[in-house]
Amino acid sequence: MEIAILIYDRFTALDAVGPYEVLSRLPGAKVTFVAESADLQRTDTRQLALLAEATLEEMPAPDIVLVPGGPGQDALMGDGPVHEWLRAADATSTWTAAVCTGSLIIAAAGLLAGKRATSNWQALEQLGELGADVVPERFVFDGKYATAAGVTAGLDMALALAGRIAGEQVAQAIQLGLEYDPEPPFNAGSPEKAPAEIVEAVRAYSRFAGAT
Amino acid sequence: MEIAILIYDRFTALDAVGPYEVLSRLPGAKVTFVAESADLQRTDTRQLALLAEATLEEMPAPDIVLVPGGPGQDALMGDGPVHEWLRAADATSTWTAAVCTGSLIIAAAGLLAGKRATSNWQALEQLGELGADVVPERFVFDGKYATAAGVTAGLDMALALAGRIAGEQVAQAIQLGLEYDPEPPFNAGSPEKAPAEIVEAVRAYSRFAGAT
Numbered sequence: 197m198e199i200a201i202l203i204y205d206r207f208t209a210l211d212a213v214g215p216y217e218v219l220s221r222l223p224g225a226k227v228t229f230v231a232e233s234a235d236l237q238r239t240d241t242r243q244l245a246l247l248a249e250a251t252l253e254e255m256p257a258p259d260i261v262l263v264p265g266g267p268g269q270d271a272l273m274g275d276g277p278v279h280e281w282l283r284a285a286d287a288t289s290t291w292t293a294a295v296c297t298g299s300l301i302i303a304a305a306g307l308l309a310g311k312r313a314t315s316n317w318q319a320l321e322q323l324g325e326l327g328a329d330v331v332p333e334r335f336v337f338d339g340k341y342a343t344a345a346g347v348t349a350g351l352d353m354a355l356a357l358a359g360r361i362a363g364e365q366v367a368q369a370i371q372l373g374l375e376y377d378p379e380p381p382f383n384a385g386s387p388e389k390a391p392a393e394i395v396e397a398v399r400a401y402s403r404f405a406g407a408t
Numbered sequence: 409m410e411i412a413i414l415i416y417d418r419f420t421a422l423d424a425v426g427p428y429e430v431l432s433r434l435p436g437a438k439v440t441f442v443a444e445s446a447d448l449q450r451t452d453t454r455q456l457a458l459l460a461e462a463t464l465e466e467m468p469a470p471d472i473v474l475v476p477g478g479p480g481q482d483a484l485m486g487d488g489p490v491h492e493w494l495r496a497a498d499a500t501s502t503w504t505a506a507v508c509t510g511s512l513i514i515a516a517a518g519l520l521a522g523k524r525a526t527s528n529w530q531a532l533e534q535l536g537e538l539g540a541d542v543v544p545e546r547f548v549f550d551g552k553y554a555t556a557a558g559v560t561a562g563l564d565m566a567l568a569l570a571g572r573i574a575g576e577q578v579a580q581a582i583q584l585g586l587e588y589d590p591e592p593p594f595n596a597g598s599p600e601k602a603p604a605e606i607v608e609a610v611r612a613y614s615r616f617a618g619a620t
């Protein structure tokens with residue numbers, strides 16, 4: 197089972213590494229980080245770089261395609277090699293998935309037209325404008341399309357996807373291996389739960405930083 | 409605020425990237441991934457490589473030291489450059505932290521003697537043998553020492569640490585930015601919650617793989 201995770205300049209590391217950590221543990225899985233060029237891709241903070249081990253051309257037909265989000269998403273909204281690769285890979289994939297604003301990229305490539313999908317809470321409006329049927333949940337499946345809300349939601353989506361691919365027992369074993377029994381020390385992980393002034397501060401910062 | 413995250417051959421990516429994603433968002437934070445040699449460090453699955461941007465010598469006195477776990481922990485239990493660096497860095501650090509079996513490394517270096525600490529559920533006994541006062545919780549603080557249970561617990565620990573460093577509001581803003589409002593699709597994230605046969609399967613696999 198070939199799993200291609202697209203990375204690119206200014207992606208958010210955890211969007212990619214959360215699902216990688218789950219999906220790489222599926223029996224028979226082989227994850228490959230891919231990019232337009234097979235070299236180091238630097239994350240949004242500029243403080244971390246992950247190696248893309250293959251070009252898009254070298255991985256034309258993965259079984260699973262996964263696209264993380266991050267501020268660099270903005271540069272991947274127009275036609276070009278990434279969209280062409282996404283459309284071609286999606287034509288034969290078993291699953292096509294995106295985390296956070298990664299869903300904006302696959303929507304812009306035309307893959308989510310009329311599909312139920314989600315994204316980062318700050319990107320839901322834009323996702324709708326790109327033709328998706330927006331469902332503001334933690335993760336959403338519509339046929340072979342799986343999308344997750346912001347950053348950490350990729351972990352939940354990947355575990356659910358692992359269950360669909362390999363069964364609930366395998367997914368549970370992966371969850372236990374990753375000791376994924378979350379206990380967030382604060383209750384501020386969604387705009388509904390966070391204090392209003394925190395929500396506004398994050399919105400303002402995102403506008404300032406150009407990040408969603 | 410200099411934050412050094414130690415990486416090494418066969419570390420577990422999410423142990424490092426979860427806390428990185430939180431701590432790099434603290435005001436004034438600068439995360440540097442460090443290793444014995446400043447080059448690519450391949451993870452436990454062999455399917456991902458992260459760049460260490462500095463050698464240990466180049467980062468002698470970070471404010472925060474963080475050590476992830478993973479099967480490669482086993483090769484770092486004896487005296488040598490990593491232990492020497494850990495002891496020297498710890499002598500001036502504000503916080504010394506470890507995720508998953510990373511706590512075994514810092515305990516072997518002598519940093520957790522008599523300290524309350526935790527680790528991966530499969531490594532708690534060994535942690536006790538290394539002189540720590542084992543507390544089987546999701547994350548544990550003892551003075552400047554912060555330790556987390558397996559893999560994903562690093563996220564919870566890092567958010568709590570962010571709160572101690574920069575205050576609850578900053579930590580909440582980071583949590584919202586990462587949309588950390590977990591909804592695991594299964595309830596198998598700890599040995600107490602997972603079905604007994606899953607716990608036994610993960611134990612057997614770990615013995616087989618030499619992973620904890």
